[in-house]
Amino acid sequence: MKRRDFNRYLQRSAVALALSPWLTAIATPASTDRAWRTHPFALGVASGRPRADSVLLWTRLLFSEDDLTASTEALRVHLEVFADAALQHRVQTTQLVTDATRGHSVHAHVQHLQPSTDYWYRFRQGDAFSAVGHTRTAPALNAEVAHLRIALASCQHYEQGLFVAHQDIAQQPLDFVLFMGDYIYESSNPQYAVRLHSGEEPKTLAQYRQRYEQYKRDPMLQAAHAAHPWVLMWDDHEVVNDYANDQDRKYTDPQQMLKRRAAAYQAYFEHQPVLLGPDTNNPANMRLYDQLSWGKLADVWTLDCRQYRSAQACRDPVRGGGRMVVQCEALSDPTRSMLGQAQERWLTDSLSHSKRQWKLVAQATQISATSVPTPVGRSYWNDAWDGYPQARKRLLQTVVDAQLQNVVTLGGDVHCNVAANLRLEPNNPQSPIVASEFVTTSITSRGLGDKPAAVIRESNADLLHYRPDERGYSLITVTPDAVRCDFRTTPFPAGSEAGFKTQASYVVKRDQAGPQLL
Ligand code: FE
Numbered sequence: 113m114k115r116r117d118f119n120r121y122l123q124r125s126a127v128a129l130a131l132s133p134w135l136t137a138i139a140t141p142a143s144t145d146r147a148w149r150t151h152p153f154a155l156g157v158a159s160g161r162p163r164a165d166s167v168l169l170w171t172r173l174l175f176s177e178d179d180l181t182a183s184t185e186a187l188r189v190h191l192e193v194f195a196d197a198a199l200q201h202r203v204q205t206t207q208l209v210t211d212a213t214r215g216h217s218v219h220a221h222v223q224h225l226q227p228s229t230d231y232w233y234r235f236r237q238g239d240a241f242s243a244v245g246h247t248r249t250a251p252a253l254n255a256e257v258a259h260l261r262i263a264l265a266s267c268q269h270y271e272q273g274l275f276v277a278h279q280d281i282a283q284q285p286l287d288f289v290l291f292m293g294d295y296i297y298e299s300s301n302p303q304y305a306v307r308l309h310s311g312e313e314p315k316t317l318a319q320y321r322q323r324y325e326q327y328k329r330d331p332m333l334q335a336a337h338a339a340h341p342w343v344l345m346w347d348d349h350e351v352v353n354d355y356a357n358d359q360d361r362k363y364t365d366p367q368q369m370l371k372r373r374a375a376a377y378q379a380y381f382e383h384q385p386v387l388l389g390p391d392t393n394n395p396a397n398m399r400l401y402d403q404l405s406w407g408k409l410a411d412v413w414t415l416d417c418r419q420y421r422s423a424q425a426c427r428d429p430v431r432g433g434g435r436m437v438v439q440c441e442a443l444s445d446p447t448r449s450m451l452g453q454a455q456e457r458w459l460t461d462s463l464s465h466s467k468r469q470w471k472l473v474a475q476a477t478q479i480s481a482t483s484v485p486t487p488v489g490r491s492y493w494n495d496a497w498d499g500y501p502q503a504r505k506r507l508l509q510t511v512v513d514a515q516l517q518n519v520v521t522l523g524g525d526v527h528c529n530v531a532a533n534l535r536l537e538p539n540n541p542q543s544p545i546v547a548s549e550f551v552t553t554s555i556t557s558r559g560l561g562d563k564p565a566a567v568i569r570e571s572n573a574d575l576l577h578y579r580p581d582e583r584g585y586s587l588i589t590v591t592p593d594a595v596r597c598d599f600r601t602t603p604f605p606a607g608s609e610a611g612f613k614t615q616a617s618y619v620v621k622r623d624q625a626g627p628q629l630l
């Protein structure tokens with residue numbers, strides 16, 4: 113789609129609808145199987161997991177007091193897919209039945225689509241229509257592709273700023289949004305609140321659903337979902353801060369922790385355009401890691417860095433989870449894993465055999481080192497890859513062993529814009545640069561202060577760029593010759609008056625590992 117058409121489309125449909133009062137989205141009744149008193153599509157629509165011939169379309173019905181009788185029923189939802197923004201050329205219709213066991217969420221895996229093609233879609237239940245969403249399929253696997261445009265995003269604490277970054281994302285011409293985790297936050301920090309979570313810290317399915325409802329009601333977030341397909345990975349806050357597999361910071365009994373994780377994963381599935389829900393045999397498990405290809409241009413992996421990882425090394429015995437650790441022998445334990453054995457094997461195999469021009473390894477946190485010197489040795493943040501140095505070495509050794517060029521890793525979690533060199537031995541100029549890293553800052557969540565940031569920057573020569581002060585997202589533009597990263601930012605806290613600027617731009621050139629400042 114040309115940018116002009118895209119802008120016209122945005123004005124006409126997604127953003128306009130998403131930002132208008134919900135009741136105006138209810139059209140005149142087409143059929144009268146249910147007359148809604150209030151709009152049931154209040155959480156908007158979303159598309160995700162774009163493939164050359166398929167995409168996932170999502171919505172979820174919500175019930176006000178006036179429509180509560182419907183909340184216990186199985187309801188039939190109609191889906192229409194169109195080839196044009198004016199909704200004149202309908203290419204598919206389907207009906208899906210949903211009920212309370214899945215929170216009345218709707219996941220439509222729409223297939224038999226054309227590659228590199230724009231589609232528009234909407235849902236209907238009774239006399240209520242959803243907003244219109246736009247999506248786009250991936251190119252054919254063997255297609256020559258001129259560019260891939262991604263918005264890389266993560267960490268949207270509702271209380272710590274407005275989702276203005278999503279408004280900016282909604283207006284960009286993109287192939288997809290790559291969201292790398294902390295979509296919701298379970299916890300609060302009143303010190304930095306510009307608005308408040310409703311309800312207490314979620315632990316049950318009902319509470320996690322309530323938290324997603326609050327986030328998903330945000331019109332700017334809805335606009336970004338309605339405008340583009342999303343490729344999603346979670347991090348820790350979708351369950352609880354700093355969790356690792358079945359461990360949390362409070363050393364909760366693992367069986368209890370897994371119950372909470374099952375509730376959180378179920379709520380995640382119910383609110384996102386993802387393919388699979390929790391495993392029916394073990395609802396605490398849900399496979400989210402995935403791989404997609406963009407013609408001959410790129411392979412993209414999305415890695416789950418929470419569900420299978422070893423617990424953080426050298427945890428505080430009272431308050432577990434992430435912290436800075438010194439003289440921690442466990443760091444050199446080769447059995448400790450960030451991805452878990454099965455995912456690591458899958459990645460090693462898939463990455464080693466990739467024949468596409470660019471290999472984009474998206475994972476939830478930061479791979480490059482951020483350790484700082486102390487009088488008793490270097491101090492490492494044990495929650496990111498610095499806390500899993502043997503796993504990091506195996507990942508980068510795969511790149512070396514398979515003689516892979518053009519590996520770029522993409523991350524989030526640390527609320528900081530990062531451009532970095534990746535070497536087998538971090539910060540050692542004798543160790544060759546084998547890959548390049550971009551980490552995006554947070555949509556809203558507060559970053560590290562200026563002083564610690566300066567120390568980290570000075571202590572790690574591989575960090576070419578390290579800015580935790582601003583909020584935003586990153587535009588990643590992939591062409592056959594380069595991967596470009598534009599850090600799009602606004603001051604903290606992200607507010608409605610602030611505009612977006614480009615903090616810095618870096619480029620990784622073909623066959624030349626390491627980002628270069630533009
Ligand atoms: Fe975060």
Ligand code: CA
Binds near residue numbers: 347
């Ligand atoms: Ca996180």
